[in-house]
Amino acid sequence: MTVIVDIEKKGVREISGGFKVSGKKVNLWVRIYDTEFGKKARITVSFYDGARWVNTPPIWLNKSLCEELSVRLRRISEKLT
Incomplete structure (x- = not known):
């Protein structure tokens, strides 16, 4: 089963809010x-x-690439419902 889990920041330059998506061996x-x-x-x-x-x-x-990825993931999500 695939899950999404919040992760703790590891370094000084890292900003909180990171996460991982865990699947079978990936x-x-x-x-x-x-x-x-x-x-x-x-x-x-x-x-x-x-x-x-x-x-x-x-x-x-960067912010613009993240926004573009978000739009594309939203389109995928709409096809799954």
């Missing part, structure tokens, strides 16, 4: 940072390959 991590380029959301995926957990490189989203 996690999607969303953390929010105050970077030298402004506030950004950091998206990573970790998955279990049968022997170890592997982390993908991050995708960094």
Whole structure:
């Protein structure tokens, strides 16, 4: 079963509000940072390959990309109801 869980911030530059989406042997991590380029959301995926957990490189989203992603997820959500 897939669940969404709030996560604690880990560092000084991290802003609260992060979460992870956990599924079977895979996690999607969303953390929010105050970077030298402004506030950004950091998206990573970790998955279990049968022997170890592997982390993908991050995708960094600024406000406009986050808003565009939100619109697209909303469209998907509307098709699921």
